[in-house]
Amino acid sequence: MTTSLLSRLSFSWVPARYGKAPYFWLLSFAIFGWKYLYIAPSTTELVYLALSFLVFLPFYFYSFWCSEWRIYACMALICSFGIIWAPYNYGGSTFCIFAATMCSRLPDTRRAYITLSAIGIIIVIASVLMRLESYFWIPALIFSIPSGVGAIISERLTRSNESLLKKQEEVEYLAAISERERIARDLHDLLGHTLSVITLKAELAGKLLDRNPEACKKEINDIEQTARQALAEVRAAVIGYRATGLGYELQSAKKTLDAAEVTLLSEIEQFTIPSAQENVLALALREAITNIIRHAQATQCHIRLYQHDAHVVLKISDNGLAGQTGAVRKGSGLNGMSERVLSLGGSLQVQASPDATGLHLELSLPLKEKK
Structure with a gap:
């Protein structure tokens, strides 16, 4: 039970590569409260405002994880929130800005810019048809387009960096495998021959021990020299793996x-x-x-x-x-x-x-x- 609780507490609502920035972006909704500094909100308006945020937040966090048509659905819903709120609170432009930044989550750059342009056109058309005040459509356009472009560029740069890091890890991994293969090949070539020589000389020394001690001594000396040479060759073979100079x-x-x-x-x-x-x-x-x-x-x-x-x-x-x-x-x-x-x-x-x-x-x- 404790492990399950800890895993829930450590759950991240957005991918780790975004850091804490998506949470701070939500502070931009403070613009909604500007109206209420000089006009007291009604109970009904506060209820609708709370419901809007309760619906917005799940779709906002979901947009960081979903793909394809689901992103379009999130953008359409959130942008419509902004247009619906526009006649009552010009802070609804914030919803449109969030919808514009969601274009960056689209996999294709061209489609992302086309969708961003479409959001801008929708804001203009809605402002004309609904005769919305400039307090809504001016910030909606001025901030939506640059924010969307910046988000698209940032997302592409992040993906590019991730791709480079993966390539770097792949190169290091392949280099490590190649080095291990070289060491295995060198050790096989070196020790295979050397150990065979040592084995033959040891057998010969055993046979000469009683019959010819001098010849046996010579073979033992050869075994010692061969073993020392093998040790030096093994060190030379693995030095590149043990010390990265x-x-x-x-x-x-x-x-x-x-x-x-x-x-x-x-x-x-x-x-x-x-x-x-x-x-x-x-x-x-x-x-x-x-x-x-x-x-x-x-x-x-x-x-x-x-x-x-x-x-x-x-x-x-x-x-x-x-x-x-x-x-x-x-x-x-x-x-x-x-x-x-x-x-x-x-x-x-x-x-x-x-x-x-x-x-x-x-x-x-x-x-x-x-x-």
Whole structure:
């Protein structure tokens, strides 16, 4: 019983990707109360108002989950509420605005814009036929059309981001499978032969133990050397799976960016990097690529790794939205990156480009390990 109650309390009336915004949108109905600041409502009007909201709310929340003709039904009902209320309370335009934003839930973009236009035409026709005051149709048109267009664009952008994230997860999943297959293949090739050799030499050493101790000793030494060699080969085979270094992250970044249709330009110099610095660079690269895919909406990414004086420098830039807004939002990822860099005595700079070309990240670490 307790589990059932908790599941009901945790139920979300709208899909999680919308967050809490749909609940705050309902506050726009406060415009209904403007009339009653100077005209006292009758009991009948209050009853009808309450009934309207009680009918509206289930259809409003249902519109986030339904599809096809059911969305049209929700829009038609809610828009009709606005027109019916218009002669009595110009706040009825709020219903029309909600109906317009529901167009974004239609799967086809063209149909969404056609439906939005139809709602605007219906508002105009109803206003003319019913001789409604401008207090209704002006806000109904001024706010319905921009709100509907904004909702459609936002919905398409959200779906696009979800598609990119799915592609990224698919690429990572396929890469993991490919790596496991490589390890299995290498281990089979390495251990199959090596263990066969060790088995044969052990059998031979057992036969020579009494007849020729010197030859037996030689075979045992060979077994030891073969086992050591096998251990080194196994370590070499699995090192790429156990430790995801900078080289691995560069390859992963290219696959991820390709899946997101982001062009990668890279300038990578070859030189020795201490393991601690390489790990920080790899984590920084992973975080930067993740941010580009999820937030930047970029079409190009430039990665440059080079040595300057006694430092290794990693520069990552894109042509995404940060260059247009001029704002950099530092979340836990960038804060964690900054802490790791500072712990090694390095520096991190993240800024939006003044020429509106995107976000630029520059990470510098001393090549000499900090003692």
